[in-house]
Amino acid sequence: xxxxxxxxxxxxxxxxxxxxxxxxxxxxxxxxxxxxxxxxxxxxxxxxxxxxxxxxxxxxxxxxxxxxxxxxxxxxxxxxxxxxxxxxxxxxxxxxxxxxxxxxxxxxxxxxxxxxxxxxxxxxxxxxxxxxxxxxxxxxxxxxxxxxxxxxxxxxxxxxxxxxxxxxxxxxxxxxxxxxxxxxxxxxxxxxxxxxxxxxxxxxxxxxxxxxxxxxxxxxxxxxxxxxxxxxxxxxxxxxxxxxxxxxxxxxxxxxxxxxxxxxxxxxxxxxxxxxxxxxxxxxxxxxxxxxxxxxxxxxxxxxxxxxxxx
Ligand code: NDP
Ligand code: OXD
Numbered sequence: 001x002x003x004x005x006x007x008x009x010x011x012x013x014x015x016x017x018x019x020x021x022x023x024x025x026x027x028x029x030x031x032x033x034x035x036x037x038x039x040x041x042x043x044x045x046x047x048x049x050x051x052x053x054x055x056x057x058x059x060x061x062x063x064x065x066x067x068x069x070x071x072x073x074x075x076x077x078x079x080x081x082x083x084x085x086x087x088x089x090x091x092x093x094x095x096x097x098x099x100x101x102x103x104x105x106x107x108x109x110x111x112x113x114x115x116x117x118x119x120x121x122x123x124x125x126x127x128x129x130x131x132x133x134x135x136x137x138x139x140x141x142x143x144x145x146x147x148x149x150x151x152x153x154x155x156x157x158x159x160x161x162x163x164x165x166x167x168x169x170x171x172x173x174x175x176x177x178x179x180x181x182x183x184x185x186x187x188x189x190x191x192x193x194x195x196x197x198x199x200x201x202x203x204x205x206x207x208x209x210x211x212x213x214x215x216x217x218x219x220x221x222x223x224x225x226x227x228x229x230x231x232x233x234x235x236x237x238x239x240x241x242x243x244x245x246x247x248x249x250x251x252x253x254x255x256x257x258x259x260x261x262x263x264x265x266x267x268x269x270x271x272x273x274x275x276x277x278x279x280x281x282x283x284x285x286x287x288x289x290x291x292x293x294x295x296x297x298x299x300x301x302x303x304x305x306x307x308x309x310x311x
Pocket of ligand 2: 067069070071277278
C-alpha cells in the first residue's frame with residue numbers, strides 16, 4: 001500500500017524533492033500538496049514554510065515533517081493545529097556544512113584575514129603577530145546537533161572551546177556552561193562567539209548590547225542561527241565603537257536583506273544569504289521516510305519538537 005503524502009516547498013525547487021522521494025522511497029506517494037487526490041485521508045505532511053491553505057486543505061493531519069532544522073517558522077504559523085506533532089530534520093548533512101562555515105570564518109579572524117583584506121585595499125604590507133589556535137577561544141551558543149558538531153570540528157584545529165546550552169552537558173575537552181545564570185561567565189571568556197541556538201521566546205534578541213558588551217574587547221560574532229537572535233542596531237553600535245572587531249551574519253531579521261539596507265555597507269560586517277547549511281536531499285528523505293514508517297508502525301519517530309519549549 002502506498003501512502004499519499006503532500007509536500008509543500010518553494011515551487012521552483014519542489015521537483016528535486018519529488019524526484020528524490022520517488023527514487024528513495026517508492027512506498028511513499030509524495031506529491032505536490034495541490035495534487036493530492038484525497039486530502040481528508042492525509043495524516044503526514046512534509047513542509048517548509050507552508051501557506052495557510054496547506055493546513056486548511058488537510059484537516060486530518062497528525063504530524064508535519066519540517067524540511068529544515070529550525071522550527072521557529074512552523075511553530076508560529078497561525079494555522080498550525082494544536083494537535084499536530086512537529087518533527088524536524090536532525091543534521092541531514094547540515095552538521096558538515098556548519099563545520100565548514102564556522103571553521104572558515106573562525107580562521108578568517110584568527111589568521112587576521114580581516115586585517116589583511118583591509119590592508120590590501122590600502123596597498124599595505126604588514127605582518128600581524130601570529131597566535132596559537134589554543135589561545136583563540138571559541139564559544140558556541142547552542143550545543144545541539146549543529147553546535148556540538150561545530151565545537152568538535154574546531155577542537156580538531158586546536159582552538160579552545162566552550163559552549164552554552166539549556167541543560168548541562170559533558171563534552172570531552174569543551175568547557176560547558178548552562179542556563180541563564182552561567183551566560184555572563186561564558187561570554188566573558190570568548191574571542192569568537194558562534195550562535196547556533198534555536199529561535200525561541202528565551203533566545204530572541206540574545207545578541208543584544210548588554211550581552212555582546214560582556215564579550216572581551218576585540219571579540220567577533222558569527223551568527224548562523226536566526227536573524228531575530230541579533231539586535232542589528234546594537235551590533236552596529238558595538239562595531240563602530242570598536243568593542244567588537246567584526247561580525248558574520250548568515251541570517252537576518254528580514255530576508256532577503258533589502259538592497260538599500262545600511263548593513264551591506266557596515267564596516268567590519270560580513271553578510272551571507274542564509275546559506276550556511278542546507279538540508280541535503282538524500283539524508284533528509286531517508287530521515288523523513290523512516291519517521292513516517294515509525295509513526296505508521298506506532299513507534300516513536302526522531303526529531304520530535306517540544307512545542308512548549310519552542311525547539
Ligand atoms: P538543536 O535543537 O539540536 O540544538 C539547540 C541547542 O540550543 C541545544 O544545545 C539547546 O540546549 C540550546 N538551547 C535552546 N534554548 C536554549 C536556551 N534558552 N538557553 C541555552 N541554550 C539553549 O538545534 P540544531 O543544532 O539542529 O539547530 C540550531 C539552529 O540552527 C536551528 O534552530 C536553526 O535556527 C539554525 N539553522 C540555521 C541554518 C542556516 O543555514 N543558517 C541551517 C540549519 C539550522 P539543550 O541541549 O540543553 O536542549
Ligand atoms: C534550517 C535552515 O533551519 O535552513 O534548516 O535555516
